[in-house]
Amino acid sequence: MKLNLRSVDLNLLPVFVAVMEEGQLSRAAERLGMSQPAVxxxxxxxxxTVGADLFSRSRAGLSPTPEARRLYESVAEGLGILTGALDSRQPFDPAASERQFRVMAPDYFDALAxxxxxxxxxxxxxxxxxxxxxxxxxxxRTxxxxxxxxxxxxxxxEDPRLKTEVIGVEKPVVVARSGHPRIDGKLTPxxxxxxxHVVLPERERRVLPLEKYLGHPVWERWVGAQVTQLTNLLFVASDSDLIATVPLRLAQRFAPLLGLQVLPFPMDVGELPIYAIWPKVLDQDPAHQWFRQQIRDKLSQ
Incomplete structure (x- = not known):
């Protein structure tokens, strides 16, 4: 028999989503502004209501059952659609807005956008x-x-709670200081x-699998220095004989200022995607939609 929605307290659903995402009653209660017993x-x-167990207790907190995971995928998306539908009745007015947009990104975003x-x-x-x-x-998680x-x-x-879009593309290039003793206007493999080389930490380097493109499965770059920021690669390369692999637009921005040669990457690796990732629950938010469009415009130039 089909469930009668009139018999269901829909206020229970945001509580369920909060517990699924937080994994603990105390954190969910704090997020919702409720007491732990109320949660x-x-x-x-x-x-x-659903006629099935949703959580089991463990040392780490609450572990969702398979039924809870199945329910969450539908409920979280449905709440996001409902929120967007209600918010969309009031169009976003950027002139009147006091919204602070919180962006998580490497310094590539700071430098270019x-x-x-x-x-x-x-x-x-x-x-x-x-x-x-x-x-x-x-x-x-943030x-x-x-x-x-x-x-x-x-x-x-890959996360069902998030939306992902290729918002731009980049090409890797190599930078070396002008007057480099072994590199002058051209670069072979x-x-x-x-x-x-001056490099980023391993996580940031995985975007360019060099052993695949250069045909040397056991080869590793001779790493002279490791830094934490993309822009620092450029500064180190400009003041030493180390070279760096960086995005083309970043190199074009800083090379004239730092006296750098910009050289094509010595193998054809194609274009590398830049992904924008955001919570599904914000997908239909008019302010968020406006902000995403501004970013598209800036990163596509």
Missing amino acids: SSALKRLRL LGPLITTMRQFGEGMSIRVLSLESDWV LVNTEADIAFDSVSV LDYMKAE
Whole structure:
């Protein structure tokens, strides 16, 4: 027999979603502004409604059952659609907005998009702002919990709670200082392999699997230095004989200022995607849609 929605307390669903995403009653209660007993009571009522156990207790907190995972996929998406439908009745007015957009991204975003975005915002008024956060190890959880609005990365994320879009593309190039003793206007694969490199940490390097493109499965770059930021690659290369592999647009921006040669990557690796990733629950939010479009415009130029 089909469930009668009139008999269901729909207020239980946001509680269920919060517990699924937080994994603990205490954190879910804090997120919802409810007491822990009230959250526990809501879960019991929902269990009676669906006629199945939803969680089991473990040392780490609450473990969802297969039935809870199945229910979550539909409920979380449905709540996002409902929220968007209700919000969309009030169109976004950037001139009146005081929204702070929270962006998780590497410094590539700061260097190429942040200034133009702020300039666009100021054409409408002084209310909106942007806060850039680093891509920490738990950034996916931060995004799912809507503690950030959007993230940018060179690697896609498979998570049913998130939306992903290729928002731009880049080409890798190599930079070396002008006057480099072994590199002058051209770069062969052998030159690249023999050179000393300044690199990013391993996570950021995985976007360019060199052993695949250069045909040397056991070869590793001669790493002279490792830095934490993309732009620091350029500064180190400009002041030493180390070379760096960086996105083309970043190289074009800084090469004239730092006296760098910009050389094509010595193998054809095609274009590399830039992914925008955001919570599904914000997909239909008019302010979020407006902000995403501004970013598309800036990163496609």
